[in-house]
Amino acid sequence: MDRETPADGDFGVLLHGLRHSAGLTQEELAQTAGISVRALSYMERGRSRGPQRRTVSALATALRLSPQDTRELERLASLGRPRRASATRALPPAAVPDTAASAGVPDLLPRAPRGFHGRAAELAAVSRAAEGETPLCLVVGPAGVGKTALVLHWAHQSRAAFPDGLLYADLRGFGDQGEPALVEVLREFLLALGVPHDRIPESVNGAAALFRSLAADRRLLVVLDNTRDSEQARPLLPGGRRCVTVVTSRHRLAGLIVTDTARPVAVDVLGPTDATMLLAGVLGSERVDAEPEAARRLAELCGGLPLALRVAAARLAQQPGWSLEAMAAELSDETRRLSLLDVEDTGVRAALRVTLQQLPGHVSRLFAQLGCHPGTHVDRYAAAALADTAPAAAESCLERLAVAHLLTETSPGRWTMHDLVRLYARSLDGGPDALKRVLDHYIATGISAVAAAEPGNEECFPLPKDFLSPAAVREFSDRSAAVAWYAAERDDLILAAAAAHAAALHERTWRIALTLWPLIVWRVRDGWSPLLETALEAARADTDQHGESRVLNVLGWILIEEGRVPEALTHLRAACALASRAGDAVAEANALIVVAMAQAALGSLDEAAHGCERALELARRAGDRTIEKLALQHLARHRADAGDWRQALDTATQALALHQPGTTDIPRTLLLMVKGEALLGLGNQTEGLRQLDLAAREAESSGYDDGAVRALAALLRVSADAELQARYDAALARLSTRT
Structure with missing residues (x-):
């Protein structure tokens, strides 16, 4: 047979397939091209060339074909009028499905996976997607999670549902071997469907149109495995609603969801x-x-x-x-x-390396830098610090990594890694300063959180001399925003301090620990002593007496709460001595207040009150209102514990007057408790109960569970109210769960 016959057949097949994929009827295309329906029908059957150039132009306009695809149509149309071919060599396109049927049902599936277990929910989800109006299922998940095994297992189990064949292509979107040419994938599909080799169009668009046309009325399964992106998959999607397509990818392929109504099925690790x-x-x-x-x-x-x-x-x-x-x-x-x-x-x-190779350079660099992050979660600010870039740019990279299933977004704006992915990231070179940058991010953010959570307090410390300032620092609108950040970042802050200590970055270790002090106040019984002991060791290694004094002070207070009072006194007296030698009146006053707590715990209430009076004197001399309020608060507490109700009430009232109207914080809550107890002690039960209830409600609303338990316990000592008991039980349960 000469060159003209298959060429004319190619044009007819291509014309029919492209018209079908565009959703045009013969009448619509004929009207656009200005020819009769009969002439167009003859052309599609390969029986007449007719006015093909005009038809090509109309088709190119209707389909918005690229110049390359238009030239391919024109080439096939210009090869000349065909001679009649023999029936065995020039099968009309309309007979192609019969040829496929005579060749047997195509089956390109690899063998079923061995040792497949579980995945009942995912298998059911694939089945549901296969039964939908647009049966396109997108199976996505990280490298090595078993997407291919899942789909092949489902496909082999579902053979009976696809009597017209099962097609499979490994698109190698995440391999070292390179991706197959789409036209070659389509050629394999068309050959499996019985199309003679010399009748297969040479262009992707032509072959795709023919594939869609042949698949339109068949019940086929098409599996597109290891798909890199939506663009790679689209030309391989069959036409018609009887075909089911299952696409697997390490990427989310949101484009297929938007344009083709794909139904995603996420595959995660095994239980x-x-x-x-x-x-x-x-x-x-x-x-x-x-x-x-x-x-x-x-x-x-x-x-x-x-x-x-x-x-x-x-x-x-x-x-x-x-x-x-x-x-x-x-x-x-x-x-x-x-x-x-x-x-x-x-x-x-190997699987992770190949996944990473598919990403742009700046995204893969951030992945390596994430390996320097000491914690388990990262946000846009931490990522920006690691990459030394702006948060918006870092967030864009994080989203790309999440699309590639190298990260998982556990909550809005917070990402984490699978443990093995994290180990791989840590094996890469993240650069010499990445750890310092993320540690300094935590220091800067911690200072910002302290300012919002405890306004009016002096800064915890001066910044390290070689501090690497982040491009942007998170701002907190109010105390509740700071509390939420502390709650979310607590574990990572502790891990950051440990990483700084392991890297001998002592000047950063104790500073990170001290930025946690508002959380330590709110969660005083949460086992802080190991962190503070590490911070103390770091401050001493850093030979920073200011830092050592502050850490000793907080550690001593925690040890009191843990019942280790003699040990606490040793640390606290050392803190007082350091502050006194340095001439730091504020630090010395702070230490004296905590020493008084230890003395009160040992029963020396008069000695404790005397220490608070000395601290009050130092605070007033230094003009520090925050420490003045703190000294008054503890002095009121010690006088109440001694049963000196009048002095306790006067001192608490004096301290409350120093608080700004409308503010709610832990010191105010504690002062309201003292005031309520003092009023009860003086016989004013109505007002005493009111003050204690106010203290309890403020503690409950701010998440200060320890304070809520104390205030409600004081109320229950004088009132056996069922509602109070229920509130007490709830606060105690929260406290017990946390500790």
Whole structure:
């Protein structure tokens, strides 16, 4: 057969397919092109060339084809009038489906995965998506989580639902081998559907249009595996609503959701039970059942990631004499874990490396810098500090990493990493100053939080000499915003102090710890002594007497609350001495107040009151209203504990007068308690109960659970009210849960 026959057939097939994909009827295209419907029908059947140039121009305009695709149409249209071909060599396009049927049902699926376990919810979600009006399912998740295994398992289980065939293509969007040309993928699909090789258009648009046309009335399953982005998938989507397409990707592919109404199915790591079952599937149930605790530990160390679990199981399978416990012990070493989870060219590190290679350079650099972050969560400000950039630019990178499933957004504006992903990030070079920058971000933000949470207090400390100022520091509108930040960042602040200490950045260690003091006040029984002992060691290594005195003061107070009063007194007297030698009247007054707390705890109330009076004198001499209020507050407390109700009431009233009207904070709450108790002691029960109730309500509204418990307990001593009891029980439950 000569060159003209398949060329004319190509044009007819292409014309029919593109018209169908554009949603144009023959009448609509014929009217646009200014030809008869019969002439257009003949052209689509390959029986007549007709006025093809005018038809090409109309089609290009209707479809908004690119110049390249328009030229392809013109090339096929210009190859000349065909000679009649034999029936065996020139099959009309309309007969192509019959050819496919005679060739058998196409099946390009790889074999079903072995040892597949669990995923009932995800399998059900894929099935629901397959039954929808627009049956396009998007299965997304991080590298190694088992997306392909899930989809292939579902596909093999669902064979009966697709009598016209099962098509599969690995688009290699996240591999080292390079992506296949889309026209070659379409060629493989069309060949599987029975289209002769010489009838397949050479352009992507032409081949895609023919594929959509042939798939329009079939019940096909199309699996597009390892898809890089929406653009890569779109030309491969079949036409018609009877076809089901399942796309897998490490990226979210939001474009397919927007333009093609794809229904996403997220695949996460396995839970402990399914992870253990996966190990048993590779190693055998007997071996896993013999060491159930070690099996669960292995699953935990692999983070429930199927790829990591399979690599660990493969290593154990090669060593029948190894115990699961021995393997778990090796994986416990974070410095070796990733290397132990690699086998040849397969493993967690290889999968993550390929994922990272797909990202722009500035995004992958931030990922490496995130490895220098000492905590488990990051926000736009911390990321900006790590990258030495603006928060908006950092947030854009964080979102790209989340789209690639290298980060997970756990709450609005807060991201975290899977443990193995974090280990991989920490194995990369984040730059020499990344840790310093993020530590200084925490110092700067902590100072801002203290200013909002405890307005009027002096700054905790001067900044380090080599402080790296962040491009932007979070601002807090009020006390509640600062409290929310402390609550969210508490664990990461503690980890930041530990990382600074490990890196011998002593000047930063004790400063980060001191920025937590408002939270320490609110959560006094939350086990702060290890952090403060580390801070004390760092302040001494930094030879900063101001910092040492402040840390000793806070540590002494915490030790009093923990019942370690003699130890507390040792630290507090050292704090007083340091402050006195430095001529720091404010620090000395602060230390004297906490010394008085220790003395009161030992029963020396008169001595405690005397210490507070000395602190009050120093504060007034220094003109520090904050310490003056604090000294009055503690003096009132000691006088109330001694039963000196009149002096306690006068002192509390004097201290409350120093508070700005409308403010609510812990010192005010404590003073209201003293005032209420003093009024009760003086016989004024109505006003005493009112003051205690006010103290309790302010404590409850501000989240000061310890204060709420104290105020409500004082109320219950004189009133057996059911509502009070319920409030007390609730506050105590919150306090117990937290501690």
